């Protein structure tokens with residue numbers, strides 16, 4: 001999960017791209033970058049770090065131009081190095097810069113084809129660099145001095161035919177416009193918006209609608225699975241379906257954790273979906289524990305707050321803020337190493353002892369992935385004097401790797417993998433543990449849009465909508481374990 005944004009404007013866009021990246025920051029905290037088109041020049045600045053640290057005044061001044069794209073990164077392939085920060089650039093053909101959210105599961109095969117057959121050079125281990133070069137190759141074979149929208153759509157169709165996985169892409173094609181497209185299953189999100197100016201309409205595409213909102217763009221619609229949107233530098237808008245129809249399966253984890261609650265994805269309010277998750281979880285708790293003795297419902301800030309609030313209302317139990325979060329520390333789950341994650345939970349969350357003393361508390365989190373947060377939080381609640389600590393997850397047990405852009409590839413690192421709920425309860429040290437059922441999670445999201453019948457639920461169900469080779473999963477485990485990442489960092 002990375003954040004991506006692209007704007008074709010009537011005036012300078014760098015400031016707006018920067019602002020958009022700051023509200024997409026929750027999607028990736030490792031690196032950030034912006035590329036703009038300044039006449040025939042591409043301006044690019046990117047580095048490791050948070051958006052506010054990557055761009056200084058001088059960097060912003062050189063990012064001139066009326067069109068540009070931005071990216072904030074949370075790696076799922078390759079290393080965390082600056083060379084793999086995005087946007088990535090190739091000079092031929094035409095000059096292309098590309099920002100990608102997702103993960104390409106046949107990147108190794110494509111990499112071999114790129115080098116051996118297409119005679120392209122790849123300089124990093126990034127799957128996004130492979131995707132960029134596939135796109136470049138598909139544009140090259142259009143064999144045109146001047147491209148029409150038709151040629152661009154054909155090239156995107158060529159990308160869909162070759163790439164497998166989850167991808168939302170926003171690219172700058174010099175001389176033409178912004179080319180944005182989504183994988184044929186629509187796993188990763190992308191939304192299109194427009195804004196009126198005295199000089200005409202401006203268009204933008206982004207991972208989440210919140211980026212459009214803060215810039216004053218109207219949300220028009222999501223880019224359809226397999227669709228390509230071309231925002232011409234001349235202000236034109238062209239769209240075309242570029243892939244054969246496949247099962248639409250948006251990633252359900254966007255609604256659980258990844259997206260901001262104030263975003264709309266697939267016409268479903270993330271906030272309302274989380275409220276419904278809480279209500280359905282309350283119904284399960286009432287079923288399993290009709291005579292419960294819960295004194296207070298306490299959310300694990302931030303993401304779980306929404307589900308915990310509706311859960312408390314539905315159960316008729318007071319909702320109390322028992323933990324205070326230090327907002328100057330980033331999201332724990334997307335931190336690169338386990339020791340960093342463990343340390344930051346304790347530094348990030350502090351208990352208000354009064355809320356725990358002699359009480360039976362139900363702690364609510366949106367999900368339990370590695371168990372890093374829940375284990376420590378349960379202990380903190382006990383240390384603060386709780387009589388009993390129950391724990392509820394507003395998502396089902398995460399038991400399988402995600403291969404579409406969320407970095408949880410190693411089954412051994414998932415606390416629920418190969419374990420029963422009772423075993424997880426005892427590892428976490430809770431007096432009782434309850435998870436939302438998958439059918440309820442699906443229902444909570446689908447209730448917002450009756451057209452949505454399928455989702456990518458792979459991390460809960462082990463079912464992969466694109467199909468996935470067992471060898472890919474084992475290679476991924478090997479390449480992306482915390483140990484492997486640590487070794488890579490020591491080498492680079």
Ligand SMILES: O=P(O)(O)OC[C@H]1O[C@H](OP(=O)(O)OP(=O)(O)O)[C@H](O)[C@@H]1O
Pocket residue numbers: 257300301302303304330331332333334365366367368369370371372373374
């Ligand atoms: O089981 P774990 O491996 O600990 O992962 C799950 C936790 O990580 C996330 O919180 P995070 O701190 O990333 O961000 P948040 O403030 O948005 O909740 C998520 O909301 C859970 O609290």
Ligand SMILES: NC(=O)CC[C@H](N)C(=O)O
Pocket residue numbers: 001002073074075076077078084100101102103104126127128405406
């Ligand atoms: N989380 C993402 O979307 C990552 C994008 C890409 N796979 C990378 O590692 O840079």
Ligand SMILES: [Mg+2]
Pocket residue numbers: 300301302303304365366373
């Ligand atoms: Mg959390």
